Amino acid sequence: xxxxxxxxxxxxxxxxxxxxxxxxxxxxxxxxxxxxxxxxxxxxxxxxxxxxxxxxxxxxxxxxxxxxxxxxxxxxxxxxxxxxxxxxxxxxxxxxxxxxxxxxxxxxxxxxxxxxxxxxxxxxxxxxxxxxxxxxxxxxxxxxxxxxxxxxxxxxxxxxxxxxxxxxxxxxxxxxxxxxxxxxxxxxxxxxxxxxxxxxxxxxxxxxxxxxxxxxxxxxxxxxxxxxxxxxxxxxxxxxxxxxxxxxxxxxxxxxxxxxxxxxxxxxxxxxxxxxxxxxxxxxxxxxxxxxxxxxxxxxxxxxxxxxxxxxxxxxxxxxxxxxxxxxxxxxxxxxxxxxxxxxxxxxxxxxxxxxxxxxxxxxxxxxxxxxxxxxxxxxxxxxxxxxxxxxxxxxxxxxxxxxxxxxxxxxxxxxxxxxxxxxxxxxx
Amino acid sequence: xxxxxxxxxxxxxxxxxxxxxxxxxxxxxxxxxxxxxxxxxxxxxxxxxxxxxxxxxxxxxxxxxxxxxxxxxxxxxxxxxxxxxxxxxxxxxxxxxxxxxxxxxxxxxxxxxxxxxxxxxxxxxxxxxxxxxxxxxxxxxxxxxxxxxxxxxxxxxxxxxxxxxxxxxxxxxxxxxxxxxxxxxxxxxxxxxxxxxxxxxxxxxxxxxxxxxxxxxxxxxxxxxxxxxxxxxxxxxxxxxxxxxxxxxxxxxxxxxxxxxxxxxxxxxxxxxxxxxxxxxxxxx
Numbered sequence: 001x002x003x004x005x006x007x008x009x010x011x012x013x014x015x016x017x018x019x020x021x022x023x024x025x026x027x028x029x030x031x032x033x034x035x036x037x038x039x040x041x042x043x044x045x046x047x048x049x050x051x052x053x054x055x056x057x058x059x060x061x062x063x064x065x066x067x068x069x070x071x072x073x074x075x076x077x078x079x080x081x082x083x084x085x086x087x088x089x090x091x092x093x094x095x096x097x098x099x100x101x102x103x104x105x106x107x108x109x110x111x112x113x114x115x116x117x118x119x120x121x122x123x124x125x126x127x128x129x130x131x132x133x134x135x136x137x138x139x140x141x142x143x144x145x146x147x148x149x150x151x152x153x154x155x156x157x158x159x160x161x162x163x164x165x166x167x168x169x170x171x172x173x174x175x176x177x178x179x180x181x182x183x184x185x186x187x188x189x190x191x192x193x194x195x196x197x198x199x200x201x202x203x204x205x206x207x208x209x210x211x212x213x214x215x216x217x218x219x220x221x222x223x224x225x226x227x228x229x230x231x232x233x234x235x236x237x238x239x240x241x242x243x244x245x246x247x248x249x250x251x252x253x254x255x256x257x258x259x260x261x262x263x264x265x266x267x268x269x270x271x272x273x274x275x276x277x278x279x280x281x282x283x284x285x286x287x288x289x290x291x292x293x294x295x296x297x298x299x300x301x302x303x304x305x306x307x308x309x310x311x312x313x314x315x316x317x318x319x320x321x322x323x324x325x326x327x328x329x330x331x332x333x334x335x336x337x338x339x340x341x342x343x344x345x346x347x348x349x350x351x352x353x354x355x356x357x358x359x360x361x362x363x364x365x366x367x368x369x370x371x372x373x374x375x376x377x378x379x380x381x382x383x384x385x386x387x388x389x390x391x392x393x394x395x396x397x398x399x400x401x402x403x404x405x406x407x408x409x410x411x412x413x414x415x416x417x418x419x420x421x422x423x424x425x426x427x428x429x
Numbered sequence: 430x431x432x433x434x435x436x437x438x439x440x441x442x443x444x445x446x447x448x449x450x451x452x453x454x455x456x457x458x459x460x461x462x463x464x465x466x467x468x469x470x471x472x473x474x475x476x477x478x479x480x481x482x483x484x485x486x487x488x489x490x491x492x493x494x495x496x497x498x499x500x501x502x503x504x505x506x507x508x509x510x511x512x513x514x515x516x517x518x519x520x521x522x523x524x525x526x527x528x529x530x531x532x533x534x535x536x537x538x539x540x541x542x543x544x545x546x547x548x549x550x551x552x553x554x555x556x557x558x559x560x561x562x563x564x565x566x567x568x569x570x571x572x573x574x575x576x577x578x579x580x581x582x583x584x585x586x587x588x589x590x591x592x593x594x595x596x597x598x599x600x601x602x603x604x605x606x607x608x609x610x611x612x613x614x615x616x617x618x619x620x621x622x623x624x625x626x627x628x629x630x631x632x633x634x635x636x637x638x639x640x641x642x643x644x645x646x647x648x649x650x651x652x653x654x655x656x657x658x659x660x661x662x663x664x665x666x667x668x669x670x671x672x673x674x675x676x677x678x679x680x681x682x683x684x685x686x687x688x689x690x691x692x693x694x695x696x697x698x699x700x701x702x703x704x705x706x707x708x709x710x711x712x713x714x
Contacts, residue, residue, distance in 0.1 A: 014527055014562045016486040018587035018612055020594060161492060167483060174485045179612050181589065286482075299541060301528040301562070302483060314505050315532030316482040 005195025008341060010334035013194040015304045019174070022181040023194050029101045030196040034093075034203055041100055045093055049207065052125055053082045053092060057208075059215035059393070064365040069385035074219065075368070076212045076395045078236065085371065085398030086208060086236045087118035091187060093204035095122040098185035105180065106130040108187040109173040111138055111166030111232075112326035112373070113145025114398060115189030120152035122187075130154040133173045135164035138325050145402055166329050167317065170303050190233025191333030194304030198238075198333050205239025212393055213243045223247055223265040225390035229397065230376040231271035231347070232291060232327035234336045236397035241269050241345065248344060268346065268388075271336060272380040274322035275349035281310070281318065288318040293332040294340050294347035307334040323352040323410055324372035324403070354379035356410055359400065360418045371398035372407060433556045433581040435520035436474060436604040440638040443704045444655045445473035445605075446697040447640055449524065449665035451494040452477050452511055453503030455676040459685070460498070461515060463672060466686040468517035470693025475517065476559065476663065479508045479525035486561035490666040490673070497676060505529055505536065505546070512553040520556040522583065522604075527563045530571065547574040557581030557604045565598040572601050585609050586632065588624040595631070605638040607663060610645070610654075629658045648699030655703025664696055 005011050005027075013023055033041035049055045057080045062073040078086035095106055106128045110116025116132040123130035132149050136158045139146055149156050158164075159172045170188075177186045191198045191205070209227075216224050229240040249266025276290030288310040290296070297308035300315055310318040310330040322328040339345040350358070358378035363369045370378065374397045381394060400407065411419045439445050448467045453460050467475055480495040480503050487495065512521060534545030550558070557580050563571065565584060575582045581604025588611060590598065598606075610625045625641055632639050641654050642663030651662045668689060675685030 012567055013564060014567055015564065016561050016587075017564055017585045017598075018589055018609060020564050020566075020587075021589040021591070024594075161496070171483050171485045175488065178486065181612060298532075298535070301526075301531060303485070304562075309528075311528070311532065313532070313536040315528040315536070316499070316504075317528075 005199070007198070007335040007338035009299070010306050010337045011195055011198060012306050013304060014301045014306065015174070015194045016178055018178045019181060022177070023196070025101070027196045029097060030200045033097055033100050034200060039100065041097070045096055048092055048096065049089065053088050054080065055207065056211045057081055059212055059219055061219065062366050065381070068365070069381065071385060071388055072220065072391035073381070074216070074224065074391065074393045075366070076208060076240065076393055078208060079368065079370065079374070079396045079399035083118050083121055084401060085114045085118065086205060086239060086395075087114045087189070087398070088121065089207055089239065090189070090201050090204045090235055091115065091118035091122040092125070094185065094187040095119065095126050095128055098128065098187070099126055101185065103183060103185040104129070105184040106187055107133070107173055107176050107180070107184055109133045109166065109169035109189060111135070111169065111189070111328060112324070113138065113142040113149070113402065114326055114371070116154070116156070117145050117148045117152070119187050120149040120154035123154060124152040131176070132156050133159050133169045133176070135159045135166060135169045137164035138166070138169070141325050141406060142402060165325065167303070174303070190235040191238045191335060192233045192303060192305060192307070192331060198305065198335055201235055202238040202242055202335060205235050206242035208236070208239040208395065209241060209243035212240070216393065220391045223267050224393045226268040226270060226388050226392045228270045228272060228377045228380060228392060229395040230327065230373050231273050231294060231332065231336065232329050232373060233331070234271070234333035236395055237271050238333060238335060240395040241339070244269060245339065245344060269339075269344065270380065271340070271345050271347050272376045273347060273349045274324060274327040274355070274376060275351035276321040276323070277352055279349060283312050286312055286316060286318050287321070288330070289321045290349065291320040291322045291327045291329055292347070292349040293330060294336060295349045297332070302331045305334045307331050308337040308340070323355055323406070324376065326371065326373040327376065348380055348384070350376045350379040350383070352410070353414065353416070354383060356407070356414070356416050357418055358382060359407055360411075360416060360420070363400070364418070368396065369400035370396055371400050372403045374398055375400070432603050433520070433579060435556045436522070436581050439473045439520055440605065440660055444659065444700050445638070445640065445661035446471060446651070446693070446700040447474045447476055447661050447663045448472050448668055448693055448696070449476040449478060449663060450668060450672065451480055451491060451498045452508050453480060453498035453501050454494040454669070454672055455497045456501040457503070457507065457511065459682045461511065462682050462686045463689050464515060465517055466690040467668070467693045468519055470690040471697030472519055472693060473661070474520045474522060476522045476524045476665070477512065479505060479523055479529060481526035481529050484526065488666065490669050493673065494669045505533055509549055509553045512555060521554065522557040522559060522581070523550055523555050524559040524561070527560050530558070530560065543571045543574040544577070547571070547578045547580055551578035551580055555580065557583055559583045559585070559607060561585060565594070565601050568601055575603070583607055586628060588612055588628055591631065599635050599637070602637055605640045605661060606632065606635075608632065608639050608641045608659070610641050610643040625654060626657050648695040648702070651696050651699030652703035652706065655700050656706040658707070662696065662700055668692060
């Protein structure tokens with residue numbers, strides 16, 4: 001793992017000068033508390049994840065999907081984490097770290113509202129004042145999450161710039177940080193941004209694959225053949241992949257890998273991006289009707305890091321799109337971009353329609369209503385199960401309660417073959 | 430490290446007044462008239478903002494200007510065309526974000542990397558670059574391209590920049606340093622903090638002109654900052670406010686240009702006045 005903030009050519013620290021000392025201070029705290037467990041930071045983090053968060057989350061065999069695809073399908077149930085998504089792993093880690101660093105205030109951006117609600121919960125739990133920036137359009141798409149943040153005592157500030165989604169909220173939060181950097185910690189919501197954020201957020205989320213790897217030994221009797229996770233910014237993706245990345249099937253001498261006395265198996269890793277309505281881009285309008293930066297993006301610099309981006313030929317950042325606001329982002333974590341370039345992670349894309357079908361399928365076959373983000377992973381499984389074999393772990397990154405309104409509207413707006421007939425309730429929603 | 434002669438000359442006769450406008454705000458032709466008005470008003474150097482879609486270092490005033498300029502169709506190619514057509518005889522510094530510099534070669538069918546942008550900038554007569562999202566740590570490829578084409582690379586010194594970071598920056602800077610008067614993003618404020626004085630003291634041993642920016646909006650403030658030892662003042666938001674008002678009230682371009690020229694004159698005079706007020710011991714730092 002990288003310690004200089006670079007993943008191949010990706011990563012780095014492309015931020016205004018005023019933020020550099022804060023990032024240096026954060027890097028120092030990351031090394032001491034997270035990597036070296038100084039003052040027992042990681043012990044306290046683990047304990048709070050268990051007691052407050054409800055970890056470990058189960059690795060559950062999905063019997064009906066297994067039968068449907070003639071595979072052993074296992075679900076890593078991050079939807080059962082407190083708050084209903086994997087987001088708490090990172091938010092709790094960072095708010096706790098801010099406390100250890102002596103910061104007095106938390107700020108965060110949010111897209112779907114999942115990171116915002118997780119940060120608001122963690123801030124309330126750890127008694128830290130908290131301000132959340134959220135795009136105006138996302139506020140309208142995710143009202144229940146706005147209420148949840150307010151209920152936990154956070155201040156929610158609407159961002160009206162641009163199209164009012166995640167990338168504008170990130171820019172606005174960076175502006176706040178530039179003015180308040182001495183007292184404030186910015187809890188970034190994904191494995192994006194300047195070093196050390198991508199590495200640190202990965203490490204907080206890596207608990208997902210740490211558990212999954214151990215649980216797979218018990219339930220599958222070894223490693224899974226494939227691991228599938230949806231990818232927007234990439235925090236659940238990196239968390240789900242982190243402890244499987246080295247299972248690349250390559251021969252290793254004992255000098256390379258002194259810890260492992262067993263030969264490394266091969267685990268295939270699939271990052272499922274939002275294909276939106278199309279993978280084509282409208283350069284004239286500056287719009288990419290998808291959020292598939294790993295599959296279609298070009299290298300560039302955004303929000304503090306060099307990574308793969310949806311941008312026009314001049315480098316202006318495109319407006320992305322997805323049915324799921326949590327995946328709706330024009331960039332992606334630099335480590336994922338590197339893992340794709342080195343052929344360790346396979347990027348795939350699933351469009352809005354297929355994701356919506358995945359949403360209904362998991363709800364009906366397994367009794368789990370997934371987040372629309374998560375539904376992309378199940379859309380991929382449906383379309384490509386024939387290419388997979390043996391055992392597959394799919395990360396259920398979040399539950400779908402937050403998405404009910406948009407899932408019903410989106411289902412209504414198109415012909416979804418496996419959707420229930422909701423017409424009798426149409427008036428009452 | 431190459432030093433751009435035009436920029437060095439602008440600081441040679443005393444403190445410099447350096448105004449900023451976003452190019453293309455609110456449209457191409459009006460923007461040209463506004464930049465020329467700044468030159469008539471007494472600008473010694475002009476910073477031309479090339480609009481980027483995610484301007485993370487800007488406050489709302491300049492962010493809105495950038496949105497207006499992008500909506501008006503401004504692109505890096507149009508920007509270079511704009512500079513070619515501009516009728517001013519002061520050095521021009523381009524302020525933009527790294528992704529536009531990095532991608533310019535790709536937009537012309539080549540590989541990404543800073544060289545193509547810097548080459549084109551030199552060709553149209555740009556003397557220097559300011560890149561607010563490019564800290565010294567990531568700046569070597571751009572520094573090299575600037576050396577190859579004779580451009581200055583200006584860095585921003587924040588109130589929080591100290592020690593090794595300051596040294597790393599000073600090893601790479603040329604032309605002038607942009608001393609950020611206070612923490613936060615750009616934007617007009619009435620107070621000019623004593624952080625400014627401390628920053629100037631911290632930089633005193635470095636032999637490079639120190640231009641102070643962030644929050645300066647009047648000739649009086651300019652005079653006070655120069656009297657405290659600054660070698661130049663940079664004004665953006667206070668001028669962009671005038672452009673914004675012109676755009677929203679739809680008054681004739683000439684009227685807005687006249688107002689910009691008057692404001693520039695006030696700031697330029699404040700800058701000269703501040704130089705005259707300097708006490709000998711202040712002059713030493």
